[in-house]
Amino acid sequence: MSRVIAARHxxxxxxxxxxxxxxxxxxxxxxxxVLILPLVAVFAEAFRKGIGAALEAVGNPDAxxxxxxTLITAAIAVPFNAVFGLCAxxxxxxxxxxxxxxxITLIDLPFSVSPVVAGxxxxxxxGLQGWMGExxxxxxxxxxxxxxxxxxxxxxxxxxxVARELIPLMQEQxxxxxxxxxxxxxxxxxxxxxxxxxxxxxxxxxGVLLCNARAMGEFGAVSxxxxxxxxxxxxxxxxxxxxYNEYEFVGAFAVAALLCLLAVVTLVLKTALEVxxxxxxxxxxxx
Amino acid sequence: MxxxxxxxxxxxxxxxxxxxxxxxxxxxxxxxxxxPSGSGKTTLLRTIAGLEFPDEGQVLxxxxxxxxxxxxDRRVGFVxxxxxxxxxxxxxxxxxxxxxxxxxxxKPPKAEIAKRVEDLLxxxxxxxxxxxxxxxxxxxxxQRVALSRALAVQPSVLLLDEPFGALDATVRKSLRRELRRxxxxxxxxxxxxxxxxxxxLELADRVAVLNQGxxxxxxxxxxxxxxxxxxxxxxxxGEANSFQGxxxxxxxxxxxxxxxxxxxxxxxxxxxxxxxxxxxxxxxxEVRVERVHVQGALTSVNATTVDGRRIEISASRxxxxxxxxxxxxxxxxxxxxxx
Numbered sequence: 048m049s050r051v052i053a054a055r056h057x058x059x060x061x062x063x064x065x066x067x068x069x070x071x072x073x074x075x076x077x078x079x080x081v082l083i084l085p086l087v088a089v090f091a092e093a094f095r096k097g098i099g100a101a102l103e104a105v106g107n108p109d110a111x112x113x114x115x116x117t118l119i120t121a122a123i124a125v126p127f128n129a130v131f132g133l134c135a136x137x138x139x140x141x142x143x144x145x146x147x148x149x150x151i152t153l154i155d156l157p158f159s160v161s162p163v164v165a166g167x168x169x170x171x172x173x174g175l176q177g178w179m180g181e182x183x184x185x186x187x188x189x190x191x192x193x194x195x196x197x198x199x200x201x202x203x204x205x206x207x208x209v210a211r212e213l214i215p216l217m218q219e220q221x222x223x224x225x226x227x228x229x230x231x232x233x234x235x236x237x238x239x240x241x242x243x244x245x246x247x248x249x250x251x252x253x254g255v256l257l258c259n260a261r262a263m264g265e266f267g268a269v270s271x272x273x274x275x276x277x278x279x280x281x282x283x284x285x286x287x288x289x290x291y292n293e294y295e296f297v298g299a300f301a302v303a304a305l306l307c308l309l310a311v312v313t314l315v316l317k318t319a320l321e322v323x324x325x326x327x328x329x330x331x332x333x334x
Numbered sequence: 335m336x337x338x339x340x341x342x343x344x345x346x347x348x349x350x351x352x353x354x355x356x357x358x359x360x361x362x363x364x365x366x367x368x369x370p371s372g373s374g375k376t377t378l379l380r381t382i383a384g385l386e387f388p389d390e391g392q393v394l395x396x397x398x399x400x401x402x403x404x405x406x407d408r409r410v411g412f413v414x415x416x417x418x419x420x421x422x423x424x425x426x427x428x429x430x431x432x433x434x435x436x437x438x439x440x441k442p443p444k445a446e447i448a449k450r451v452e453d454l455l456x457x458x459x460x461x462x463x464x465x466x467x468x469x470x471x472x473x474x475x476x477q478r479v480a481l482s483r484a485l486a487v488q489p490s491v492l493l494l495d496e497p498f499g500a501l502d503a504t505v506r507k508s509l510r511r512e513l514r515r516x517x518x519x520x521x522x523x524x525x526x527x528x529x530x531x532x533x534x535l536e537l538a539d540r541v542a543v544l545n546q547g548x549x550x551x552x553x554x555x556x557x558x559x560x561x562x563x564x565x566x567x568x569x570x571x572g573e574a575n576s577f578q579g580x581x582x583x584x585x586x587x588x589x590x591x592x593x594x595x596x597x598x599x600x601x602x603x604x605x606x607x608x609x610x611x612x613x614x615x616x617x618x619x620e621v622r623v624e625r626v627h628v629q630g631a632l633t634s635v636n637a638t639t640v641d642g643r644r645i646e647i648s649a650s651r652x653x654x655x656x657x658x659x660x661x662x663x664x665x666x667x668x669x670x671x672x673x
Contacts (some may be wrong), residue, residue, distance in 0.1 A: 226385055226414070227414060227418040230410060232406035233431075
């Protein structure tokens with residue numbers, strides 16, 4: 048009798064053992080195949096000829112220039128998108144204005160457009176044969192096949208990250224805290240810095256991390272506008288491709304490993320943030 | 335602070351939220367804006383606060399036109415429905431916000447602000463909780479913090495939007511008394527919005543009943559309950575049995591039920607009878623008792639008339655045993671309104 052009752056009172060998550068093993072096992076196997084194995088392969092290839100060879104490849108002036116350019120690009124694109132994302136999400140979530148839904152669609156554009164197309168757009172506008180080409184040439188301004196183009200393309204591709212992270216968060220928080228602040232005599236700016244911004248600080252940090260990861264790893268759009276000039280307009284992903292195409296496998300994988308390391312650091316930071324602030328992903332932020 | 339609302343109109347898109355509203359609020363009064371959702375009560379409160387601006391009409395504070403003045407310039411204290419406490423600030427910082435934000439010589443010295451925060455925490459009985467964060471407080475405590483934050487700027491008027499809406503029944507009751515006590519202690523003109531008629535009747539000096547952007551009636555809780563000015567007020571404030579019927583020559587009839595209806599024009603009409611206005615009466619009409627249950631000091635009786643109308647009767651506990659089987663009842667008092 049008691050056995051019958053126990054069977055009836057099975058909890059919804061008490062699936063048979065074989066089903067659990069099968070489901071979890073297949074997920075693990077899949078992850079190992081498509082994520083972990085390649086990652087291991089990258090490091091294995093990088094160190095195939097010993098640590099010395101790998102370090103030498105990374106220490107090569109062209110490789111160092113690529114690392115430097117990647118860091119410079121991220122250092123410009125990420126703050127730009129953080130500020131833009133904060134402004135855009137503040138405008139969208141806390142205010143009503145004409146054209147708001149159009150702006151939301153526009154913010155999503157870089158996610159829906161292929162990065163190669165993004166790169167081509169800039170070539171079309173700023174390239175030598177482009178709309179502004181002649182004027183730029185006359186004024187001795189180089190955008191395409193130069194650092195400004197790479198930065199522009201990176202900004203374009205990474206600009207939804209912060210805004211997308213903050214808009215739902217701000218919308219959920221509503222406007223009553225801002226109204227409370229204003230009704231007590233706070234100015235708009237004071238309210239933004241003391242009330243709005245602190246409420247989204249963890250979400251902002253999270254968005255910045257994601258944005259940074261993509262900014263350092265972007266290939267397609269940057270590849271179109273870069274021109275692949277060694278030591279000048281090669282970012283790390285582009286440098287990896289060049290080395291690989293020249294059969295310099297140790298060098299290619301050594302730089303790739305460095306890129307992976309940057310990504311891993313970002314992910315570790317992101318996970319640490321989630322552990323420290325469980326509310327971030329729940330869309331609450333703050334305390 | 336006296337407040338005058340003069341034929342205020344406000345539309346959201348094509349939907350009229352306030353329709354020519356007139357209202358006078360006396361100095362030191364505790365007024366309830368009572369109505370169902372969508373009646374415009376919150377819009378009216380926000381218009382008084384300066385968080386919303388009317389399309390037409392005027393808002394006067396002490397005779398001075400403040401229709402388009404900002405909330406801060408009006409010196410209002412506003413308590414939001416979900417309290418809107420600043421999550422990342424301590425309770426003390428929350429309460430001090432309205433003083434911290436001031437500039438130059440308007441800003442009180444630090445010690446004075448701290449003193450004021452202490453006094454307010456004492457007023458709402460939250461001493462010692464100043465260093466907590468809002469997330470570490472219960473719903474009732476958050477409500478008290480919101481109240482003291484609104485009072486910190488020594489507002490000329492205190493406005494509360496559904497102040498007890500998010501609280502459970504027991505906390506609600508004690509906080510109602512708390513608000514009354516704080517109001518009596520500070521003497522600040524207070525207006526609160528509620529959809530709960532019991533809350534409005536218990537707490538307020540006067541109640542304004544709103545429906546579809548209009549004020550249907552304004553009066554003391556007794557007046558609103560006992561002399562409802564319209565069918566809506568009668569149905570919304572207090573319990574009432576309603577009957578659809580007809581008036582002919584000063585008498586209302588709906589099946590077996592007839593009621594006096596002097597002054598109501600002939601034609602279709604609706605009659606309301608409060609449950610406690612029905613009583614046992616041999617000269618009345620016959621009903622069949624279906625269920626009798628205790629409701630505190632009273633007994634609530636569900637019954638059906640011979641022609642199948644359901645009625646609810648409220649009787650004393652002593653009378654309860656007499657409600658059994660078929661009994662005759664009559665209405666001592668009724669409110670009849672032409673349809």
